[in-house]
Amino acid sequence: MSRIKDLQKNLFGGTTSNARQFGMIFTLVAIVLLFQIWTDGLTLTSGNLIAVVSQYSYILILAIGMLMVIVAGHIDLSVGSVAAFTGIVVAKAMQEFSLPWPVGILLGLAVGALIGAWQGFWVAYVGVPAFIVTLAGMLLFRGGNQYIGNADTVPVSEGFRTIGAGFLPEIGPDTGYNNLTLLLGLAACAGVIWRELKSRQTRREMNADVAPMWISVLRMAVMVGVIVFATLRFAGGRVGTSLPISGIILIALVLAYSHYTRNTIGGRHIYAVGGNSRAAELSGVKLKRVNFLVMMNMSVLAALAGMIFVARSSASGPQDGLSWELDAIAAVFIGGAAVSGGLGTISGSIVGGLVMALLNNGLQLEGVGSDMVQIIKGLVLLLAVAFDVYNKSQGRFSIIGSLMRPFRRDDPPPPTATPTSDAGKAPVAG
Amino acid sequence: MMSAPVLLEMRSITKTFPGVTALSDVNLEVRQGEIHAICGENGAGKSTLMKVLSGVHPHGTYTGDIVYQGEQVRFSDIRASEQAGIVIIHQELALVPGMSITENIFLGNEPRGRFGIDWKAAQRRALELMEQVGLHEDPDTLVKDIGVGKQQLVEIAKAFAKDVKLLILDEPTAALNEADSRHLLDLLRGIRRRGVTSIIISHKLNEIEAVADTITILRDGRTIESLDVHADGVNEDRIVRGMVGRELHSRFPEHTPDIGEVFFEVRDWTVRHPISADRLVCKGSSFTVRRGEIVGFAGLMGAGRTELAMSLFGRSYGVYLSGRIFKDGEEVQLRTVSDAIRHGLAYVSEDRKAIGLNLLDDIKTSMVAAKLSKVSSHGVVDPVREYRAAEEYRQSLRVKSPSVDEGVTKLSGGNQQKVVLAKWMFTDPDLLILDEPTRGIDVGAKYEIYGIIQRLADQGKGVIVISSELPELIGLCDRIYTVFEGTVTGEVSRADADPELLMKQMTSTKKTPIR
DSSP: OHHHHHHHHHHSSOSSHHHHHHHHHHHHHHHHHHHHHHTTTOTTSHHHHHHHHHHHHHHHHHHHHHHHHHHTTOOOSOHHHHHHHHHHHHHHHHHHSOOOHHHHHHHHHHHHHHHHHHHHIIIIIIOOOHHHHHHHHHHHHHHHHHHHHTTSOEEOOTTTTHHHHOBOOOOSSOOSSOHHHHHHHHHHHHHHHHHHHHHHHHHHHTTOOOOOHHHHHHHHHHHHHHHHHHHHHHHTSSTTOOSBHHHHHHHHHHHHHHHHHHHBHHHHHHHHHHHOHHHHHHTTOOHHHHHHHHHHHHHHHHHHHHHHHHHHHTEEOTTTTTTHHHHHHHHHHHTTOOTTSSOOOHHHHHHHHHHHHHHHHHHHHTTOOHHHHHHHHHHHHHHHHHHHHHHHHTGGGOHHHHHHGGGOOSSOOOOOOOTTSGGGGHHHHO | OTTSOEEEEEEEEEEEETTEEEEEEEEEEEETTOEEEEEOOTTSSHHHHHHHHHTSSOTTSSEEEEEETTEEOOOOSHHHHHHTTEEEEOSSOOOOTTSBHHHHHTTTSOOBOSSSBOHHHHHHHHHHHHHHHTOOSOTTSBGGGSOHHHHHHHHHHHHHHTOOSEEEEESTTTTOOHHHHHHHHHHHHHHHHTTOEEEEEOSOHHHHHHHOSEEEEEETTEEEEEEEHHHHTOOHHHHHHHHHSSOOSOSSOOOOOOOOOEEEEEEEEEEEOSSOTTOEEEEEEEEEEETTOEEEEEEOTTSSHHHHHHHHTTSOSSEEEEEEEEETTEEEOOOSHHHHHHTTEEEEOSOIIIIIOOTTSBHHHHHHGGGGGGGEETTEEOHHHHHHHHHHHHHHTTOOSSOTTSBGGGSOHHHHHHHHHHHHHTTOOSEEEEESTTTTOOHHHHHHHHHHHHHHHHTTOEEEEEOSOHHHHHHHOSEEEEEETTEEEEEEEGGGOOHHHHHHHHTOOOOOOOO
């Protein structure tokens, strides 16, 4: 009995964010397994996993920026157009002036920053709602893409394609696997263990309840298991393939932005602005600067996503990035962010994005038409958020909460009203 | 009076929420035509009891009987209770700001004409109702353009439009200044003369003593006693004793001030309204604060006290025109909130939910929010240092919560206020400006807050207390400034402070000689 209680407390909706994230990952695994069975094992083949990562990494990159925009209480509808505009500018510039591809990438990021500064200026300093500014941006930059590219496609050089379609090189002894991917996997395992131990240490220093050791071990074992499995799959594909470069860029961004949003003063300020902007302002948060930077950052990430997409499809075209904004926004909300701002996590959004990606992928593998895929995705988004809203409206009298109550000792229930709880993903899992 | 028939009887009402018993065997007897006050500390069950009565908690979710006008009633929702003539006016007013007074009065109760709403009839009736509640405004005025006091009157007019027999007012004067409060209490007496019964929930015991006929005291979800104000010789101390279950010797902790030199001075502070360029909200205000001193700012609502405080605090309100700030003898420029925090100012706002706290945060995040750099290195927040800092304040301010990981929404008003105080104490301020620090807080928590304020002064900090409750200012402050229409109109020392003198200075521009 007490072990089950411990498990419930520490794995699902526990008080630490670590536990909550762990619950989210658990949910995702359930979805993967569902499709794995449904597609007769196709989902988890090396080839398919690699395809999923290279096909959806740019949506996930957008989800990172979108999470911060939504947490700050805004929205960005222009990301698809910004991505397309950047793509065409970079492709055209490289073609016309034969720029080397690294310069092209820098140019693209600069274009993203400029667009971001433009949108951030209107949102933060003039006070036009982001919905309007980015709706305008959506039209502006879509038009810009077609104006610059004459509504035609522009091919990009071989070197540039690495960021979208490239793989890690094969080096070292022939192990039958991609060695660099194996090393990355090893580093990830070490990282997971180090983080778990460090969080135990932190909780001990805070005199907080430290989860029993066996839970930590179980948690680490599951994580390591997943990483080892993924590593072997990514490393063990066709020779010459590995974890895609775009996937590596994505992972680096996820780690960096997770750290930023969770642990730094700047990240705290974003949540403060979204939670209560006036209170944040009166606490010394520079409201305008936060809003400006959040919008600008989004456009830079959109530019990066656009370039990765162009690199993958080896040319920039007028239809690039169509309705990306909707996928990114959906990922963030499925991942538990609050519509009113102030709540949400990067990892949640990534899980939300992966849910969408795997849903897409699995349905396509099953030969489901794009009509049904859209219908299903729409329903998943609606149900995931509806479940959250329902949970929230129940306040502390949530179903889970009231079921748990008879078993509780004197300590109060863990906050059930937070939409970041893994409960929000339950309908997807089921 | 005692012979009046019983209008409402609530018999052994018990209401439980999962894990909590909010009401336990509560009895309430309200006679026809009386003003019945319900007193109790926050969390005593007053609001829950009223929610049971008005059908917010429908029949079946509680046990016990409600007998109204001699019949047992079972309300399924608010509409059912309103049809029976029971109208509840909540502390947070339920008005639509962008609609006119008339539209608000008849919202959900619109008089029908041949083609939709009969606005002519509505207008006529609205004027009658406004006359009854003493509201002299154009009925087409938008509700957002009238003050809180008048909005309250619109709510009451709205209740009258529904043919009210039992009017329930939850903290009706909490947001009102003294003059508006007095008007409202007079109105209640007028309502009583017309035979309408009212139930009033209030923390302001002086008002209850002045207006109520009967007082029912709740504590911890139980009925403690019912007092007949006219017979039992009830006074404030008597009510407090019932509410807290013990005698409070004094409403203010003993304190011997240790006052030092003047260290903060404001000269000729002039600020205009953020939108209308010709409206000055602060007009040449000057004042000083000494180390270890608690300085009060008295004034009517709208006198410009909050505007003065917020404009000083990094120009957070209005448009700065002129004026100088001196700290420790040197002139300082406080252009932004960060400037103000860096120079040791702290401002605890009057509305902690709207602008004081991020309600999504937990206790520890809130407590360190105004000076994150103190628990960070290289921009990265150290969770252990954050936790320790918050835990220290939780213990020293006695925030009632099992841990600092708890969300601030779960706390009572008094404990939330302690969190806000901790948030600003954490910035190591030299001068704390506390705007209505005890609004909406029960007697016990007030006493604790007063203690915290005095401790801050004893550490050599200056404390400015803005309050609409004169007894609070007189009991707490070493010196009181009065503010009227954006100008500091007077200065009264503790020894001379009495409500009459203060009220006179709060309502006239004539400067009275100092001390």
